[in-house]
Amino acid sequence: MEHINIEYFIFFTAVLLILGVLTTKFSTRLGVPALVLFLMVGMMMGSDGLGLIHFDNPELTQLIGIFALVVILFEGGLQTKWSSVKAVTVPSLSLATIGVLLTTIVVAVAAKLIFDVSWLEGFLFGAIVGSTDAAAIFAVLKGQNIRDRLSSTLEAESGTNDPMAMFLTLSIIELMTVDNASYLLLIGSFIWQMGAGLVMGLLFGKFAGFAINKINLDSSGLYPIFALAFSLLTYSLTDIIGASGLLAVYIAALVIGNGDLTYRHSIFRFNEGFAWMMQILMFIILGLLVFPSQFLNTYIIFKGLLLAIILIFIARPVAVFLSTIKLGFTNKEKVFLSWAGLKGAVPIVLATFPMTMGLENSQLFFNVVFFVVLTSALIQGSTISLIASKLGLNGPKKVEAPHSLELVSIGKANAEIVEFEVSETSIITNKLLKDIKFPKEVLINAIIRNGDLVTPHGETKIHAGDFLYILVSKRREKELTSFLNSSMENT
Incomplete structure (x- = not known):
């Protein structure tokens, strides 16, 4: 029986990966973000679909989701050019902190009124959907000819705002579950998480770059694995000391990717492919966790759509316009930044925390968040290029090298x-x-x-x-x- 189960597990893994890869091809032709199709594949294969896979484990989903986010953030940081990011450091950090906080507040008020929940539950709604999603942003913007300043701002924001959203989510859950939770201690915790996360990222990034260049491995194929191992080490050790592991991973990847690096192309290509695989796996697992019969009803659809509209057309624009005051953006650019605030895997992964904590209304949180993410991805994700064009914010066409050539490397020769x-x-x-x-x-x-x-x-x-x-x-x-x-x- 165990042998049969292993065979079925491997078979379904292969099928899901093949379907995931094929959906990326169709997503480009259909103009729909790949993440939407990944989610739909999971829903189709799940209990409420074809019934091929029964999956209802939020703890395992959370584990896979965080692991995938580490890989995706690491790949995104490797590909990010510091020369582009340093010019937008202030606005991107402002959006990643003040912007997330403002989004949380507006959505909290809306959730309180729409779902008649407590204020803390309303703020939990806001914190969960407050950040833009790195996986969605990196995937949607890749290859788009949007002005460098705007695309760099969005990529840097999405790479650094996940820690803020996770901090707010876990802090609000603590306030809901711990009788004597201290607001002052939470503020101190925030400063520690962000500050220590930044320092750990810089230290691990420098050390990883040095180690990769100095070690002389027998096979070039081991270098990408060595680099990936440092991303996991950075997250785990940073998280162990109570700091933001996600922020540390992104900063470490920035340092590694913008330094002298042996077997650069091998490392980049491997991590790009592995990040795609983890993105496919993560979204399909998230789709499997969802039971369409629970959220495709009049109550969730009507109220979820209302919350999504408020998030897209009120909360995000308010956050963008207020957090970028006097930072050199035109009104058209602010409109585009508002529209490009995509939601994706992070809100859904964060929505599993109330479930694993056994909070009241946790299933409501998950179903509404899933619907909001689906709405955001379909409406915003499929129209980013169109909106940029309508606003006249397109830059020169981006061309990527069609080939790579890596005959020798500083690890093997001078x-x-x-x-x-x-x-x-x-x-x-x-x-x-x-x-x-x-x-x-x-x-x-x-x-x-x-x-x-x-x-x-x-x-x-x-x-x-x-x-x-x-x-x-x-x-x-x-x-x-x-x-x-x-x-x-x-x-």
Whole structure:
């Protein structure tokens, strides 16, 4: 019997992953965020759907959800360029803290009036849905040609506001369950969680980058696993000391991703694929936990839709407009930031905490939050690109390197492959290779142009949009990077 159960478990895991991957293809064509389709796959396979999988374990869901969030935040931090984020640090942090708090307050008032719950229960509603979701934001914005300042603000906000939402949720639950809970102690706890989380992230990020570069592993495939292990270590040890593990993971990933890193492409590609797998698994599990018969009724639909409308059209705009006062955003940009406040996995995972704590109305919390997230993803997630276009906030089309080339790495040899995209404003644009004065110990290995490989030689002309793969000795890498960057700035 155990053997049969194992076979069925592996079979259903394979089926769910295949369905999850296929839905990403259809989501692009249908203009619907992939997370919605992942949720629907879970609901379809669950007890209220085809009845293939019976799953009603909120504790396991919470564990899988937090593990997946660690992986997703780590991947998002690796891909985030500090040069883009540092310009929007103040507004993104303001949105991640003040913005979440303001959203919580507005939603709390609405939930109190709509569902006739206590004030603490109303604030619990607000805290659960107060943050934008990193998994949803990273997935929806990837490949979109939205202005860098706006996309960077949203990515940084979503990467740093989960700790705020989790802190508020757990603090309100403590106030509801502990007789002598102290508001003053909660404020001190917040300062400790955020401050220590930031410090732990910086320390682990520096240490992880050093360890990855210095260790000499026999297989390049071990480097991505080594990096991922540091993300899990960062979260666990930070959480053990009572600080924000999620914040620490995101900060550590920022440090690692923006430093010199051996086997960079291998690490990035592995974590990108693993983050997709965890996102698929997390949303499908969340879909399995939901019983459509419990929330697809007149009461939940009507009141849940009313709360979702208030969240989308009142709470989020109020939070954005107030928390970005005098921070350099135009009204159109604030409207877009308001609309792009996507809800996703985090609110649903947070909604499992009242269930595991055995709170009264916990099932109501979960059903309403799930409906609100579904509404937000369908309405906002599918129209982000359209709204940006209507508001005239599109930037230049984003192009990702179609290939990666990583022949040697600083972990194995005293050389590195540098990938460089040639811009319109670069002074090497439209120049012959023989006329470009690169630093010494530099060799152009390959040029990718419109998806085709161009063999470089002295008479090769460099075009805007070309991807250059440059072999450089370790000691000349910073000089080469400085040369390439200065060439763009001095045009």
